[in-house]
Amino acid sequence: MDPSAIVVAIIGLIGTVLAALIQAAPTVRKLAGIYRIGLVVVGLAIGITIGLLVADRVVPCTYARIAFPAGSRSQAEAVTYEVPSEVTISWKPAACPMTVQYYQKNSLLGEYRNVVSGTRLTIGAPGSGETQIKIWNEGRPAETPCDSRWVWVR
Numbered sequence: 001m002d003p004s005a006i007v008v009a010i011i012g013l014i015g016t017v018l019a020a021l022i023q024a025a026p027t028v029r030k031l032a033g034i035y036r037i038g039l040v041v042v043g044l045a046i047g048i049t050i051g052l053l054v055a056d057r058v059v060p061c062t063y064a065r066i067a068f069p070a071g072s073r074s075q076a077e078a079v080t081y082e083v084p085s086e087v088t089i090s091w092k093p094a095a096c097p098m099t100v101q102y103y104q105k106n107s108l109l110g111e112y113r114n115v116v117s118g119t120r121l122t123i124g125a126p127g128s129g130e131t132q133i134k135i136w137n138e139g140r141p142a143e144t145p146c147d148s149r150w151v152w153v154r
Contacts, residue, residue: 011047016040061096061137064146067117071133071149078130078150085126085153090117091135091146098146099136104128124153 068090071081089100094117101111102123112121124131131153134145 011050014047016044016047061093061098062146064091064093064096064098064135064137066091066133066135066147066149069133069149069151071151073149075130075132075150078132079152081149081151082154083123083151085124085128086120086122087151088118088120089115089123089133089135092117094118096137101134101136101145103132103134104130123151126154128153 066089069081069083069087071083072078091098097114097116099111099113100115100119100121102109102121104124109124110122112119115121123133129152130150132148132150134148136145
C-alpha cells in the first residue's frame with residue numbers, strides 16, 4: 001500500500017474521532033440528528049484534506065518513483081520510449097537526493113551519486129539503444145533500486 005494513502009487514512013480517522021468527541025459535548029447533544037451527521041462529515045473532510053496536503057511530504061525517499069523520462073518497466077518495450085543521450089531525469093518525491101545508474105546489455109555503464117531531481121545527465125552515447133535507468137536511495141537494500149525504467153537512447 002502506498003505510504004501516502006496510509007497517512008491520508010490515519011488523518012481521516014483522527015478527523016472522525018475529533019468529530020465524535022465534538023458530538024459528545026453537552027451542547028452538541030441537543031442538536032438534531034442531521035446536524036450531528038454534518039459534524040461527522042465536516043470532521044472527515046477536514047481530516048482528509050489535511051492528509052492530502054501533507055501526504056507528498058511524508059513519503060519516504062525509499063519509495064521514490066521516476067517521473068521523467070517516460071519509460072517502460074518492460075525491457076521489450078524500451079524501443080517505444082526514445083530519449084536523447086543527454087536527458088533530464090526527475091522523480092517524486094523530488095526532495096530526495098538519489099544515486100542514478102544506467103545499464104546497457106545488463107552492464108553498469110555509469111553512475112551519478114547524490115543527484116537532485118531535475119538534473120540533466122548523459123545516459124549513454126548517441127545511438128546506443130536499449131538502456132535501463134535505475135534510481136537508488138541509501139535506505140534501500142543494495143540489490144533493490146527504488147525504481148527503474150527502460151528507454152531507447154537515439
